Amino acid sequence: MIEQQRVLATSIPGPRSIELQQRKMAAVSAGVGTGLPIYVTAGEGGILRDVDDNQLIDFGSGIAVTNVGNRNPRVVEAVQRQMEDFTHTCFMVTPYEEYVEVCELLAELTPGDHDKRSALLSSGAEAVENAVKIARHATGRQAVAVFEHGYHGRTNLTMGMTAKNMPYKDGFGPFAPEVYRLPMAYPYRWPTGEKNCLDEAFEAFRSTVHAQIGEERCAAVVLEPIQGEGGFIVPPEGYIARVAEYCHDHGIVFIADEVQSGFCRTGDWFAMDHEGVAPDLITTAKGIAGGMPLAAVTGRAEIMDAVHPGGLGGTYGGNPVACAAGIASIESMREDDLNARARHIEELLVPRLQTIADRTGVVGEIRGRGAMLAVELVSDLDLKTPAPELTAAINKACHERGLVTLTCGTYGNVFRFLPPLTIGDDLLMEGADILEEAFAAALA
Template identity: 60%
Template sequence: MSLPAQKRILATAVPGPKSTKLHQQRTEEIAAGFGVTLPVFVEEAGGGIIVDVDGNHLIDLAAGIAVTSVGASHPDVVAAVKEQAERFTHTCFMVTEYEPAVDVAATLNRITPGDHEKRTALFTTGAEAVENAIKISRAYTGRSAVVVLTHAYHGRTLLTMSMTGKNVPYRDGFGPYAPEVYKVPSPYPYRWISGAESAGDDAYDLLVETVTSQIGAHNVAAIIVEPIQGEGGFIVPPEGYLSRVAAFAREHGIVFVADEIQAGLGRTGAMFAVDHEGVVPDLITTAKALGGGLPISAVTGRAEIMDAVGPGRLGGTYAANPIACAAARAALQVIERDDLPAKARRIEEIVRPRLEALTGDDSYVGEVRGRGAMLAMEFVEPGTTNPAPEAAKKVADYANSQGVLTLTCGTFGNVIRLLPPLVIGEDLLAEAVSVLEDAVEALA
């Protein structure tokens, strides 16, 4: 299938009549717990465009929550999936083996930070990767405690939900939670009580105090950090914070885990977000962009840590699914061959100055932040830092109605995040930003 025309087309209202009818059927068949950002039904997608069943061409600033970084249905990924599906769809990698899984592991071992000997374990979802990173850390250290940051998001399973900071909708009513999970303050510069300039030092000191005095460093298996917090609001830690935490972990025999499920594989303008500070984690988790749209995730790390878990103790029926591995092998080739980290940097060059021009003392946009093609606007009551989730919703709703698909996030629900496919055309990107500008100006 060729890519749809790479231009915004509003054939009907958004959502249109066909999508509205199908959405009604969805509510009668699908569990209510599955929310939806924009109730349109997709017919095809590619590049930076999503086409719905009513013929609307929507500019994609979501990329399936950073999944379709190479674009939805990239021709190389489609070809790889077709070829593998014709060979075999499943045998279970723990029963018989196949090359695509080994190839994906070898690539991740090569491109992840550090030149030490590595191993990779392949799974299905991001939450599954995080859970296994914790299992591996506990097996290696013989310890049980896990330290995470406030405003973190690590998944929806029992353990990863327990590690996640936002109560509604992720935690509320789902307790009791997994034990031995300890939260320390995230260095959130925009909201740090004593000022942004103090956030890194203060947050580091609080982490050290909590680990050494309240938990006991000898009890901590892992410290896990998103190098840029995703669902929490695209929070970028102050320079030097990550490297200090990694060094502290190393000093105390704690496994330092970088959760790069949303930020990794080119999204921030580097292959991995930790690369911006030269941080080499012990373990790193990947997913989302890894499969080019198919479900696959990975834990990659130091060989001695990864191999602390014996045969049969990791895996899952669908772990390292051959079709997903074929897709991942193709997606990784595209990311490297086409230098998608450079495209992410170019996206930031185009978008960030225009978003920053929307800030000001009388603006609802309190801060613009992020890196590469992982950018966000935090909405506040003008002249304050009080969260304004209703303003973020109005802007997102307006953009969506005008054919620009956007996502909100943030612990307070007041952040609009931009996650365009890294292959999006520059004209399309500029047009989408113009719609966002109109929406923000309308708030005034």
Template identity: 60%
Template structure:
């Protein structure tokens, strides 16, 4: 694996002590201090900002989150796949402190700095493919997806964009149009951007199609409803995130990428949730030996700091006019320092392999649980990105109610668990790669007991 240089990360400060790696409940969840903070939140923050679990955090690290009441919860969410290297990793803390002491902002478009360039160089090396690449940095995954579309349109001179059923690409106007699920992401927020079309996704649990056949089905829709000559970009998550951790059948991504090459369409991999070792490869496309034209990254890139990127073929990335891409905060120097520290940590702590081991443990336990419980339709995912789809026994009918009840029971027992899926019937597991094995085992023990109690 190509890796970035670590020379620019001198230790500056000592990171705080890592919280004790244990599940500990000293109050009900949420506790009294969290409840008071929740009341303050309700008075001060728009009610449109929801919370999955209203426990207010005081510290986090390794595999736990500690709340203001002293409860220590096992973290199976990683802030939605962000804290891949763990929260407040010492290398990241030191890099942040050193950069903040030097300067926090100049705007790269005004007076640039080497951290931005070094992150771009690292992304150019690490993303799939040996071709010449360029990168540009942004603040969020949605912003990066929007800019990938802008780049594709500038390169091709075409307008149309294709995304897929169950997709999630963000909450801005264009990315809402690209996102499949109405509630809570799109409802009441239209009209949305034009020239966005949707094709059927490979969903092996529900359609049973081999990858090439599922690809033919999608491409037939695209040919009939859009036309290759009108299509600027095909944007796809190699493993869908919010849509339910859907892993397409083998060969599906490769067939789509080949079709794009044949027709001059820019093939964009949205690796926002799947990137940076999460799936047991540096990027999820690596599992299928697929080389995208553009790769969109965010989330795990900077250990919790706001940073995102588009990386891709030099001739495509250089298509927009000078000044056409950028933003005030994109590639902030502190976020860039964090990203370089994260990338160095992934290499030095062998977190790609760690993700594979976590995935093997999760899959083994959840598959055994599934074999004994007909409500558990499928265990799927890669690496430390594993999901459990919950259905009515013996059917494909989604059971969102049971999924909610299991998640609520997990929260009460001290597990941070997230749900997802078009029908809200998928439990997803995204533990930090810094989580010790004993916490993972304990979390699965608790989850198994909850499923037994809900029979």
């Protein structure tokens, strides 16, 4: 058991972490970056312990992965039990019940009461790429529409779908063809103001699909209901429903990318639940399995079953150990009511973020939902000038004080907060205290 308290035994990073970072630089590709070079030896709840015996408060959850808390006891027990039985057979060779059970749970939990099927994979990018494959096969069309500020992964296709160049795309092209980028409904930065965003953004979406793609050529529209790496951008209420209806009217597969927003993160099982929209396909990963590599595409049976046998799969997709972890994670989400917990985190954290905004004058917007929250930092509130240097300085100050934080955003000026849903109130509030200190230090 790790005591749920912050401990600063050394400076951050400490001497052993610095030594390990030197080894990393000598052995690991420079292309694999490290945001906070502390080397972790243990994690539990809202705490990460490093090799120097520092204990840091975790506001990142491994980028929205450890929703049920690190080393969740149900997950650990399920993984150990499955490891004792068998570790791999490849579901496409000799199947096993755990894969089927995960798919049954996904059919039950994902939005909509229609008949559903799933395919299990190993990463979010793999899920998105397979969703596009399925949509193309089912419709006989090729074009795929994505949105400004979107992030969908690091494979060749999903890099092409991702908006941000650095560090994800620079120098890696050419990318897969027939990917088209649409204007995003970004209320804070909509040119004519937030009140006009809903109608104007939808008309921009509609006219762009019509003029630049052609509805009859468009296989799929892929949308994050709350954009992740792009800056936790939340489109205006009703926008997603309009997009989904338009897709339905034109035979376009509407794909919700919930890799980051799924599994209780936003206070619902999925962010689409809040929208009251059932997508044709939904992609999931990250928070599904308590840290084990598992991902899925789930969707309407007639679309998922349109693919010929053998057209979907992969050697490690739906690995039995990862499936056992996924089943246990979903059990924890239910038993511990982590949707309610995510909403409680929002209730506690947003007022603290508002206090920081009021005191500093550099927070342009607080946004998000549940335990998927963000602040966008600007150097001028009227001009909304992005402040990436200030964001980096505050992030560094948080790290030095023992708080694991993450930044994001197309302009590098957004703090995102993704604490484990099992974090205690005391740790959450201490993290908010540290954040206030970091803002003060960076602005001094």
